[in-house]
Amino acid sequence: MSAGIDLQNVCCDFGNFRAVDNANISIKPGEFFSFLGPSGCGKTTILRMISGFIEPTAGSIKIGGKDMKGQRPNQRPTALIFQNLALFPLMSIWENISFGLEVRGVDKATRRAKAEALLEMVDLPGAADKMVSQLSGGQKQRVAIARALAVEPAVMLLDEPLSALDLKLRQHMRAELRAIQKRTGVTFIYITHDQGEALAMSDRVGVMSQGRIQQVANPRDIYNNPVNGFVASFVGENNIFAGSVNTAAEGMAGFDTALGPFRARLGELAKGGNLKLYVRPEHTILSETAAAENSVPVTVSEVSFEGAFIAVHGKTASGQTIVAELRNDGSATVPEIGTARFAHFNAAHAAILPDSTVGA
Amino acid sequence: MSNMIRRYGAALTLLICLLTAFWLLMLVIMPNITLLESSFRPYLPVTEIGGPKDVYTAANYMKVFNGDVEVSPLGFTFHLPVHVLTFSLTIFYSVVVTLICFLLAYPLAYFMAKILNPRSLPTMFLLLFVPLWVSEVLRAFAWWIILALKGPLSWALVNLHIIDKEVRWITGYNGVMIGLVYTYVLFMIFPVFNAISSLDSNQIEAAEDLGAPWWRIHWRIVLPHAKPGIASGAVMVFMLSAGSLLVPSILGSTTSQWFTQTVQQWMLDALDWNTAAAYAFLLLIMCTLFVSVVMKIFRVKLSDIAN
Known part of the structure; x- marks a missing residue:
């Protein structure tokens, strides 16, 4: 049939x-x-x-x-x-x-x-x-x-x-x-x-x-687990950091960027140059104190209320915007615009991916 | 109206309206009324016009029933007034012309609307319109030459060894039919083309995807959609054919007679304009009736055609 x-x-x-x-x-x-x-x-x-x-x-x-x-x-x-x-x-x-x-x-x-x-x-x-x-x-x-x-x-x-x-x-x-x-x-x-x-x-x-x-x-x-930057960006939102891999071991890698060193999962197809680090806004956390790794100081620049979640935009010193999404479940405290925060994320939730697997 | 005055000024608006009224009243309505009125009066010497014999009568219309001839189509022999016979043959051959025009126009219109690359359409239109740049008289004469006994068509076919000796193409209604189809086929192509163009190509694909062979796609999807276009084309071709005088006069044979030629003979040969007028109105009324009945049978409304 x-x-x-x-x-x-x-x-x-x-x-x-x-x-x-x-x-x-x-x-x-x-x-x-x-x-x-x-x-x-x-x-x-x-x-x-x-x-x-x-x-x-x-x-x-x-x-x-x-x-x-x-x-x-x-x-x-x-x-x-x-x-x-x-x-x-x-x-x-x-x-x-x-x-x-x-x-x-x-x-x-x-x-x-x-x-x-x-x-x-x-x-x-x-x-x-x-x-x-x-x-x-x-x-x-x-x-x-x-x-x-x-x-x-x-x-x-x-x-x-x-x-x-x-x-x-x-x-x-x-x-x-x-x-x-x-x-x-x-x-x-x-x-x-x-x-x-x-x-x-x-x-x-x-x-x-x-x-x-x-x-x-x-x-x-x-x-x-998107295999490349296109899939990651087309399906869902991301904070994206350009940089290069310095050390890699057991599927994890250190990644040097203009905002400092990060650590993240190394995508299977992430070889050669043109790599970027992708992390979802819902995996990005804003806190008042710096975290042990993958932590960037930002200034809250915009808060947009989306209903089920609240998107908080932070600006780094170099002007890059990092978005963090807070679930609108009553537990989240929404920071005021202009306050200083640290944006950080768990290395397991971030991935280093090539722009596109083939062609393009 | 106030919009028109604002745009063109009172004087120009008045002029436009007067000219339109003049054209409609004096050039369309008045001649027809004059003709209609004279069709009910007897044909009299000048001295008796307005005299005691000049009364309204339907006698001119009844003349169509005079003069029986014997006809035997398909082995049945019966008697028919000669002008009724001419009229019937005119209607019959006009229907045949309309059918031939449809059979030629539908595939071409479908090809132009759905298969041809739209960029080639202007070229196609040009090719179709080029013959219209030549007057109808010349085109009919061109066919008369082509179809002549020792004309180009016979010559070509003999030299290609398709036929053994020259053929007399213009016999019976052959020449008239060829001429009429050639002259009026465009009036079928364009309404049908417009109708098919407006069909969503996805419907054709959907029907094919559901398993329909090509003929069923046409029968169930394209033809029903194109029906109003086909109807308007058919009405035009039929009316123009039945009312044509030029083509039957030039391409007619000794055994063909078109009803318009009968009207012309009353007018120019018999000089009886009253009977000629009566015959002309008979043709108009009977054709309109015929078209209405056919439209009823095919369930086409006048408003469908107007679209």
Whole structure:
């Protein structure tokens, strides 16, 4: 029923522009996999290659172990949900949902029954005879999902389908999508530029930049152990210090910067020059006295209240801003602007990473 | 209106309005009313105009039922008034012209709207419009030359050994059909092109992704979306074809007769302008009726076409 997908050395060129560069990835059957990256990073191109609208310039794509070369989109066991959903406005809801079955020559009564069952499943009963224009954004979303599920695809491909919804609905639909995926067991491949979406829903995330897959890992590792500066910066916030490694041992390294010596974990790919030290604002602590290591004197320059947390900006003597986030749980004392503090962090929470693993 | 006065001044606004009114009243409405009025009066010598015989009557309209001829289409033989026959053939061949125009225009319009690189569109438009720079009379004569018995088409086909000897292309309604399709196909291409252009390409891709073969994509997605454009193109091509006089006159054969030619014969040969006027209105009314019925059958509303 659900199938795995193998991309081997997949490249895609548009003229002189290489949209996807040597993508190697193996997605397991029944997995919820997200491609995360900024616009223009090649994630939509990968999706369109899997669905068959674009042929790769080089490399092979296998779905369920079968090579898809030369197979048109209507011959592949995939169903794509478009960014703008692309529902058929001249058909009623049930006709939309059963279009894939109509194509397969299923009789009308069966189609109607299947459409009703799917509407039930996406929590939209009784909408069968409505027209697309009568539905709200979230309802259209559900119809698009039902229409894709109707053809019982082995792989569902979703191209930023939630981007048009407002925040609350988006969060609701996230949980819904995840639940539908669990219930049907279909492999989901999800494209997004929203790190929150990717981290919250996926079994694994592939972070992409400039046509290359930078890192593939589960959401926790993507956030906690990014392999390079791009992944660290694209997924979450950082305080970044430029410098160079002086001594390294057992995965930890001393790091000389303009603000003094630091100590942090040495990333696996951190070799050669162009290294930087990354530490998350939530791992940065402000205190009145200096800490034993990784401690920088700062002057509080700005306090911004974000709701769940409070971001305190400190300026070092050289003018660099260091951000520390305090949880808004009542225990935090927020320093006044202008007061002197020491920003410090645990060496285990900071990582020395290269700018980007490959190319770029 | 006050906006117009503010922008152009009172004098200029008045002039514009007067000119528009003059054009509408004197050049459109008045001639038609005059024609309509004279269509209900008998054709009389000058001395009797305004006399006791000059009364309103529908006799001119009834002349269409005079003069039976025997016709036997598909083996059925029956009698039909000659002008009714001409009228029926005009409608029938206009429908055929409309269908041929659609069959030619739809693939081209789809190609231009969805497949062709948008940067090549201006060149494509230019190629389509170039023939319009030549007058309709010259274009019809050009086809008359091309299709002549010893003309270029026969010559080329004979020399390419596709046919053995020259073919008389202009027989029956052939020439008229070729001429009409050539002249009016653009009126089909552009509305259909506009309609298909406005279709979201994702819908075509979505249908293909759901497994639809190309013909079903067209049948279920593209054609229904393009229906208003097709309808407006079809109405235009049909009306222009049925009302064309020039093409049937130049490219007609000895066995083709167009209803507009009958109107012309009443007017210029018989000098009976009253009957000519009655026939002209018959053509207008019957064509409008026919179009309305067809639109009803295909469930197209007038407002759809206007968009």
